[in-house]
Each structure stands twice: as structure tokens, then as C-alpha cells.
Amino acid sequence: MITSILPTYTRAPLTFVSGSGSWLVEADGRRFLDLGAGIAVNVLGHAHPDLVAALTQQANKLWHVSNLYNIQPQQELADLLVEHTFADTVFFTNSGTEACELAVKMARKYHYDKGAPERTDIITFDGSFHGRSAAGIAAAGSEKMTKGFGPLLPGFVHLPFGDHDALTQAAASPTVGAIMVEPVQGEGGIRALPDACLKGLRDLCDEHGILMILDEVQCGVARTGKLFAHEWSGITPDIMMVAKGIGGGFPLGAVLAIQNAASGMTAGTHGSTYGGNPLACAVGCKVMDIVANPDFIAEVNRKAGLLRQKLEGLVAGHPAVFEAVRGSGLMLGLKCNAPNTDIVQAGYSENLLTVPAADNVIRLLPPLNITDTEIEEAVDRLKKAASKVALTL
Numbered sequence: 001m002i003t004s005i006l007p008t009y010t011r012a013p014l015t016f017v018s019g020s021g022s023w024l025v026e027a028d029g030r031r032f033l034d035l036g037a038g039i040a041v042n043v044l045g046h047a048h049p050d051l052v053a054a055l056t057q058q059a060n061k062l063w064h065v066s067n068l069y070n071i072q073p074q075q076e077l078a079d080l081l082v083e084h085t086f087a088d089t090v091f092f093t094n095s096g097t098e099a100c101e102l103a104v105k106m107a108r109k110y111h112y113d114k115g116a117p118e119r120t121d122i123i124t125f126d127g128s129f130h131g132r133s134a135a136g137i138a139a140a141g142s143e144k145m146t147k148g149f150g151p152l153l154p155g156f157v158h159l160p161f162g163d164h165d166a167l168t169q170a171a172a173s174p175t176v177g178a179i180m181v182e183p184v185q186g187e188g189g190i191r192a193l194p195d196a197c198l199k200g201l202r203d204l205c206d207e208h209g210i211l212m213i214l215d216e217v218q219c220g221v222a223r224t225g226k227l228f229a230h231e232w233s234g235i236t237p238d239i240m241m242v243a244k245g246i247g248g249g250f251p252l253g254a255v256l257a258i259q260n261a262a263s264g265m266t267a268g269t270h271g272s273t274y275g276g277n278p279l280a281c282a283v284g285c286k287v288m289d290i291v292a293n294p295d296f297i298a299e300v301n302r303k304a305g306l307l308r309q310k311l312e313g314l315v316a317g318h319p320a321v322f323e324a325v326r327g328s329g330l331m332l333g334l335k336c337n338a339p340n341t342d343i344v345q346a347g348y349s350e351n352l353l354t355v356p357a358a359d360n361v362i363r364l365l366p367p368l369n370i371t372d373t374e375i376e377e378a379v380d381r382l383k384k385a386a387s388k389v390a391l392t393l
């Protein structure tokens, strides 16, 4: 008989009932150190007092009115995002995959309105992940996500990751209107696009009048040690998808864009009942207040250096289990020699949470305010987990 929850997830046998900072408490009382942060979501850990206060204060005032009216916290958050990024305008969603839907629509409408309705194709890359909506799975294109769900939304050109010649050729096609790329692939195994490639992509987009869509759903919101990951390369996109960290654990996403790219999105062309609701945006404003502060970002970079250095030591000490450390900031991956899921499982037995990814990688995506002591503790637990796995090889 089917379970009362649609069985689309293989869940670990863990039920967390409360959390505080980098720690989660299981129903049986065990305390787990959380290096997954709800898959890069809880940027300020669990139950951050300022976020709890922002949410409860808003909850006592107003939950929902719809986008038929002005929403004060939504306006505040849009202004904050415009102030701190390349963007001129923002549309709020409830998730990353909804941000993908709008990014695709926005790019197509832009070219349509500019008199090039044939420019519907969007270039994407192998190993990418853009969500589970019809557009999201068609964009990523992997068989794992698309098999059985056809007919797929047409208009995506899938290229191998890092194949410069294929990219140059594809970008010259008169039907290409946009390129969608994650500056650091998350689900794909913490694969960072080198800054030079991001710059090259920007040049290619400018040369051919292609819109650059960055998917910063996982790598954005200070995770890589800049407010948004593309800032490392010095370029700016035309459109950017954001979600996960921006709500600190409350469902919230956004599409940010420059005025020209957004010019087709006039009244009536897009909407969302819940997108930009008062509760989500009140929390989002508080997240931005904290993470956009240069002192906070400097601390992320310092802690990232500490974690990375300790992980390099871990990898060197367990060559049969780990191959390398990769990633950026506090979005780190351990490329494994042993099966990654064995290491994640062994982590559970050490009360440590990590997240598997493609390419036999485990992801370390801790809360950005993790302490130095917790970093040391986490690496100690990873060492114990690695020693256990080594015995099975």
C-alpha cells in the first residue's frame, strides 16, 4: 500500500523535533551537528532568535493579503536586494523551481518583445539542477529527472560541462536567447565554474545578444563568501534565480533582473498567490540585514578557510575514502573514493549530517554562522566516520 506521504524520497530514519544554531535534536534526544543546513537553506542555523522574532512579529500583524495589494515587507526586501546587487527589479517566489519558471518566461518574453520571437532556446549544462517543475527538469535534462515525464518542455540545448568549443558553436545559433548556469553546481557535485569561464560566458552573451541567467539558488546568499557567487568573477548577470538561503528556512525565492531583461514582464504576464507574502519577506529582510553585512561575510570567509584547511588534512589522512576537497566558501564538497552514501551513513552514526551529491561527492553546507569549535567537532566526526568506512573497503 502506498504511504500517506507520496514516496518520492528515500528518507534517513531520523526525525528531528527541534534545532538551535548548528544543532538538531532527534526525537530520541540525540544531538546532531548539521552540515547540511536543510540543503543550503538555514544560513543562520536553526531557530535564530532574530529570525524567530521577525517571523513572530509579522505573524502577529498580517499573514497574507495577495499581490493585489502593496505588501510592506515585500517592498522592503525588494529594495534591499536592489541596493545590494546588480538588479533593478525583483519578483518573489516560494521556491527555486518557481524562480526557474519565471527566468525562462522572462528571457523568452524579452526576445519576443524585441522582435526576435524565434530566440526561445536556452543553453544549459550537464550536471546542472534547476528544480523539479516542468521547466526545471527540461532545463537540466538528465534522464534521471525526465524519464517518464515527457513530453518535455522544448527549447533547451544541453551542453557538456566545460566544453568551450560546443558552447561557442551553440551560442552562435540564431534561436538561442539565454544561457542558464549555476556558478557552483550543487546537486551536480559542488562543481565551480572557474571565474574565467563565467567571464567568457558573459562575453559570449554580449557578443550574441544572449541573456545570462545565473542560478544562485544554492550558491547565493553569502554561501561562497560573497553575497552572490558571481561577484567573485566581477561579472553581473541579466537575470538571477535565488531561493534557499534567502528565507533562512522559511520558503522564499526570487528572480532578480536588470531593467532591460525584465522589460517584457508587464502587468498580467506573471503572478503568484503566495510569492512575496508578508511572513516570508519579513524573514527575508532580517536574513539580508545580517548576511549582507561585510563583517558577517568576512567571517564566512575566515571560517571557510578554517574548514577547508581541516578538510584538506582529513582527505590527506584518509586517501582510500576521500580524493579531494572542492567548492567555494562554505559550499564545500568532498570528492570520495569510497561510496559517498556510505560516508553519509557513517556520519549519521557519529551524529553528523552531510548531504550526498552527484559525482560521488558529499556536500558540506553548514550554517554560515557555524562556530570554530563546531567546525573542529564536525571534522573530528568526519574523521571517525571515514575510519569506519575505511574498515569496510
Ligand SMILES: Cc1ncc(COP(=O)(O)O)c(C=O)c1O
Binding pocket: 039, 094, 095, 096, 097, 098, 100, 129, 130, 131, 132, 182, 186, 187, 215, 216, 217, 218, 219, 243, 244
Ligand atoms: C541550483 C538550484 N536551482 C534550483 C533548485 C530548486 O529549488 P527548490 O527545491 O526550492 O524548488 C535547487 C534545489 O536544490 C538548486 O540547487
